[in-house]
Amino acid sequence: MVEIAVATLGFPRIGAKRALKTALEQYWSGGCDAAALRTTAAALRASAWQQQQACGATIIPSNDFSLYDHVLDISAMVGALPGAPDLDAYFTAARGSSRNETACAHAHAPTTGQDHQPAAEMTKWFDTNYHYLVPRFHPAQSFRLSSTKPLDEFREAQQLGLHTRPVLLGPVSYLLLSKSDHRDFDPLTLLPGLVAVYAEMLSALADAGADWVQIDEPCLVLDLTEPGRAAYRSAYAALHAAVPHLKLMLTPYFGALDDNLATALALPVQGLHIDLVRAPEQLEPVLAAAPADWVLSLGVIDGRNIWRADLVAILDWLEPVVPRRSQLVLAPSCSLLHVPIDLTRETQLDPEIRDWLAFATQKIGELAVLAQALTQGRASVEPALRAASAAQLARRQSARIHQPAVKQRAAQTDPALSRRASPYSVRRAVQAATLRLPPFPTTTIGSFPQTAAVRQARADFTKGRIDPARYQAQLQDEIARAVQWQDAIGLDVLVHGEFERNDMVQYFGEQLDGFAFTAHGWVQSYGSRCVRPPIIYGDVARPHPMTIDWWRYAQSLTHRPMKGMLTGPVTILNWSFVRDDQPRAQTCRQIAFAIRDEVIDLEAAGAAIIQIDEAALREGLPLRRRDWPSYLAWAIEAFRISASGVADATQIHTHMCYSEFNDIIEAIGAMDADVISIETARSRMELLDAFATYHYPAALGPGVYDIHSPTIPSIEAMASLLKAATRRLPAEHIWVNPDCGLKTRHWPEVRAALDHMVQAAALLRATVHTP
Numbered sequence: 001m002v003e004i005a006v007a008t009l010g011f012p013r014i015g016a017k018r019a020l021k022t023a024l025e026q027y028w029s030g031g032c033d034a035a036a037l038r039t040t041a042a043a044l045r046a047s048a049w050q051q052q053q054a055c056g057a058t059i060i061p062s063n064d065f066s067l068y069d070h071v072l073d074i075s076a077m078v079g080a081l082p083g084a085p086d087l088d089a090y091f092t093a094a095r096g097s098s099r100n101e102t103a104c105a106h107a108h109a110p111t112t113g114q115d116h117q118p119a120a121e122m123t124k125w126f127d128t129n130y131h132y133l134v135p136r137f138h139p140a141q142s143f144r145l146s147s148t149k150p151l152d153e154f155r156e157a158q159q160l161g162l163h164t165r166p167v168l169l170g171p172v173s174y175l176l177l178s179k180s181d182h183r184d185f186d187p188l189t190l191l192p193g194l195v196a197v198y199a200e201m202l203s204a205l206a207d208a209g210a211d212w213v214q215i216d217e218p219c220l221v222l223d224l225t226e227p228g229r230a231a232y233r234s235a236y237a238a239l240h241a242a243v244p245h246l247k248l249m250l251t252p253y254f255g256a257l258d259d260n261l262a263t264a265l266a267l268p269v270q271g272l273h274i275d276l277v278r279a280p281e282q283l284e285p286v287l288a289a290a291p292a293d294w295v296l297s298l299g300v301i302d303g304r305n306i307w308r309a310d311l312v313a314i315l316d317w318l319e320p321v322v323p324r325r326s327q328l329v330l331a332p333s334c335s336l337l338h339v340p341i342d343l344t345r346e347t348q349l350d351p352e353i354r355d356w357l358a359f360a361t362q363k364i365g366e367l368a369v370l371a372q373a374l375t376q377g378r379a380s381v382e383p384a385l386r387a388a389s390a391a392q393l394a395r396r397q398s399a400r401i402h403q404p405a406v407k408q409r410a411a412q413t414d415p416a417l418s419r420r421a422s423p424y425s426v427r428r429a430v431q432a433a434t435l436r437l438p439p440f441p442t443t444t445i446g447s448f449p450q451t452a453a454v455r456q457a458r459a460d461f462t463k464g465r466i467d468p469a470r471y472q473a474q475l476q477d478e479i480a481r482a483v484q485w486q487d488a489i490g491l492d493v494l495v496h497g498e499f500e501r502n503d504m505v506q507y508f509g510e511q512l513d514g515f516a517f518t519a520h521g522w523v524q525s526y527g528s529r530c531v532r533p534p535i536i537y538g539d540v541a542r543p544h545p546m547t548i549d550w551w552r553y554a555q556s557l558t559h560r561p562m563k564g565m566l567t568g569p570v571t572i573l574n575w576s577f578v579r580d581d582q583p584r585a586q587t588c589r590q591i592a593f594a595i596r597d598e599v600i601d602l603e604a605a606g607a608a609i610i611q612i613d614e615a616a617l618r619e620g621l622p623l624r625r626r627d628w629p630s631y632l633a634w635a636i637e638a639f640r641i642s643a644s645g646v647a648d649a650t651q652i653h654t655h656m657c658y659s660e661f662n663d664i665i666e667a668i669g670a671m672d673a674d675v676i677s678i679e680t681a682r683s684r685m686e687l688l689d690a691f692a693t694y695h696y697p698a699a700l701g702p703g704v705y706d707i708h709s710p711t712i713p714s715i716e717a718m719a720s721l722l723k724a725a726t727r728r729l730p731a732e733h734i735w736v737n738p739d740c741g742l743k744t745r746h747w748p749e750v751r752a753a754l755d756h757m758v759q760a761a762a763l764l765r766a767t768v769h770t771p
């Protein structure tokens with residue numbers, strides 16, 4: 001009989017009840033010592049191992065756990081962090097040595113410390129919503145084995161009677177994910193020294209009894225240069241020479257190997273994992289070309305989404321494969337880090353929807369069923385297969401999912417739906433006449449501080465502790481104070497403050513058809529931070545207006561324009577678990593129509609300015625460049641559908657909280673917003689380099705206040721940033737605003753900083769001529 005193993009490539013670290021978060025935050029605030037933190041961490045590892053085994057995994061990972069981030073763990077292992085190789089240096093590298101840093105409104109932007117050692121830069125792990133700490137190298141960088149974590153955790157499992165397969169992020173991906181301090185310095189030149197340290201760790205693991213190591217090389221699914229491919233060849237030749245008896249499971253994921261397949265297949269490893277969820281088409285070429293003695297690991301269960309798998313369809317596909325290979329492993333497409341831990345805790349979720357889902361533990365169960373069916377026949381797991389098929393059928397046919405009117409509306413192809421009535425130049429004149437804003441108009445990005453009182457009121461309301469009228473009165477009070485203050489300091493375009501919003505996506509999802517929310521579906525975002533992404537399960541429609549009443553109240557308090565404030569369709573899509581039974585583009589289009597209706601209602605209520613935030617548009621870019629144009633085409637079209645239902649006089653703003661869009665600047669222009677606000681304060685307007693060659697067609701607010709820092713910028717500092725902007729952009733196109741929303745800041749900082757910002761704008765008006 002064939003042997004088919006069941007592997008997990010990694011398991012969520014945070015714990016079903018987020019015990020790691022609690023322990024970390026206690027440790028950071030001095031509430032517990034290192035020993036207590038380590039005890040919690042060990043207990044979490046033990047329980048993760050036990051759970052995986054109980055669900056049917058036969059290849060259990062170790063060293064997939066991390067106290068903060070697995071990329072940072074490698075930096076610690078190879079001695080690339082400043083300071084002594086201890087816990088405090090590790091956390092300082094992650095968080096900076098100033099405790100004042102704060103995250104961006106949606107936990108997606110890097111944090112910066114105020115002084116001392118700044119926090120390392122964070123960026124998205126491939127196209128997930130997980131953030132890793134970017135290693136930074138200089139030409140004199142050297143490496144030295146500085147942590148025995150992989151070995152310690154392998155031994156820890158051994159003591160519990162478990163033989164694990166340690167996981168390491170591979171050396172080439174590690175370097176490719178790093179940044180260089182110097183313009184002309186390529187971190188890949190550090191490879192030989194790095195590989196020597198890896199070799200040391202691998203031989204220590206082999207000495208301790210490890211037979212296999214899972215070596216993650218997700219960069220193998222990216223566009224690689226020839227030097228990148230050569231790095232793979234030399235790194236793995238060196239590792240093989242150093243530890244010839246240890247078997248390596250080369251583990252790329254998040255896409256197809258494609259033009260890197262030949263490179264992967266020529267490496268001296270003993271096994272290869274392939275992501276067959278994102279790239280099922282690579283099964284045949286891999287079967288045909290992989291050395292006969294390699295173990296193939298087939299990633300057939302989606303590690304990136306929460307849908308229950310169609311087990312029978314997978315069996316139909318895999319059964320013919322089994323006789324062709326002597327050794328197979330079934331696995332999730334990637335680590336289970338990106339899905340919540342256990343569906344059985346979701347007792348409040350609608351049972352019909354719950355039956356369509358699988359979280360990490362359920363996914364391992366699915367793999368175990370598949371493995372048994374493939375080795376002992378389908379009959380041996382008949383009830384499980386029947387249940388899986390029944391769930392598929394129920395989901396396909398559910399009236400909860402399908403709204404024919406929504407589908408019909410989204411299928412319309414009339415180009416007028418995604419086109420404003422007139423081009424920007426015409427709209428600009430109409431808007432100038434009606435809005436009568438001064439040059440360098442001032443505004444903010446939307447949210448004001450979410451104080452403890454605001455959060456308490458929302459929690460009380462959600463839990464039914466206060467009635468709707470009381471809640472409304474409390475929030476109206478907050479809005480009134482915020483509006484009066486904005487009026488008083490002389491901001492030109494006001495906001496209501498978003499006090500009613502728990503999160504810029506969840507707030508809308510909760511009011512739209514087709515969204516479900518979990519109670520415990522936490523997924524790690526970075527460090528101790530977790531998010532609970534909404535689940536888009538069905539056709540998206542807007543049963544009622546979502547923001548009109550708050551807007552109307554806020555506008556009633558002032559004569560200045562009050563911005564309507566919405567989250568855009570692409571951002572709602574990219575920060576959710578998305579249905580897998582239709583293309584993402586189609587789901588995005590449905591959301592776009594829902595937001596369009598809200599935009600039209602805001603206009604009808606009297607809003608002259610409406611902002612549609614697209615914070616996550618850039619991070620949704622596909623991993624391969626050749627897939628960018630089609631993503632950008634539908635994403636931009638969705639934004640335009642949401643924004644194009646209004647008259648020329650209505651001014652559409654959008655906001656993006658990042659600065660790296662030199663490579664998609666034309667797509668940003670194609671969004672055809674009247675005003676865009678972006679992040680630039682930290683990079684000292686470097687971003688505006690993009691505008692040296694590309695003439696952005698509309699108005700633009702380069703952020704002049706870095707909201708990630710508690711520092712209050714001076715009037716002069718902001719004025720000088722604005723002056724720098726006037727060298728790149730026509731002065732009459734420039735708006736004055738912070739980098740992002742202010743929800744994570746405190747009122748005293750916000751008051752002082754915005755007061756300075758208004759004065760900086762006044763200074764510009766007095767000194768810079770605008771036509």
Ligand code: GLN
Pocket residue numbers: 104105106445446447498504565613615655656657740741742743
């Ligand atoms: N309007 C949102 C806010 O101000 C935008 C947040 C974001 O882009 N992350 O909070």
Ligand code: ZN
Pocket residue numbers: 105445615655656657658739740741
């Ligand atoms: Zn932002």
